[in-house]
Amino acid sequence: DSGVTQTPKHLITATGQRVTLRCSPRSGDLSVYWYQQSLDQGLQFLIQYYNGEERAKGNILERFSAQQFPDLHSELNLSSLELGDSALYFCASSVNGAYNEQFFGPGTRLTVL
């Protein structure tokens, strides 16, 4: 158990809908990262937050947005969902986002029908 929690574990929805994925980092970790992993593919970095502020942005679509709250949990919002958005979405946390290793949550499997 990495100490990072993600909810829900599974999510099935329809095209055009909007969903929210939630992540709670390890106690003491200030950085939260979001990744997308499509079937049999590597990890695509989406976005990073540090202590409530956006710090780095990767290949995140405009239909996607995220935020980190004062209690350091983070939410990833996916809207106008398409079939291609079906993937495993990981959240990871680290102490300060520089050289520390990331600890990954179990992921949320999103299926868009």
Add this chain to the structure above:
Amino acid sequence: AQTVTQSQPEMSVQEAETVTLSCTYDTSENNYYLFWYKQPPSRQMILVIRQEAYKQQNATENRFSVNFQKAAKSFSLKISDSQLGDTAMYFCAFNSNTGNQFYFGTGTSLTVIP
């Protein structure tokens, strides 16, 4: 921009044997950190080992060790005495001392054959 390349999409090894997974990276920075993550069929991402670029000594964690060649920008993972539980996807990752983004390779799928 940093890039991480894993040129071996799939590998297999006999149980109890040794296998080496390759990883190369490209960066203009001098201080950075390298990691190997394991993703078993459960899809959980697990840190296997990490290496600080300023350290010349190769990192070792039990049966896992790395061969870090800074000049060649190479960071290979050696698994000794392979076990069935080592069957997983292995990802190499890079993080600079100044950057905030982790860069992951495309992964190597390792199968340990009994």
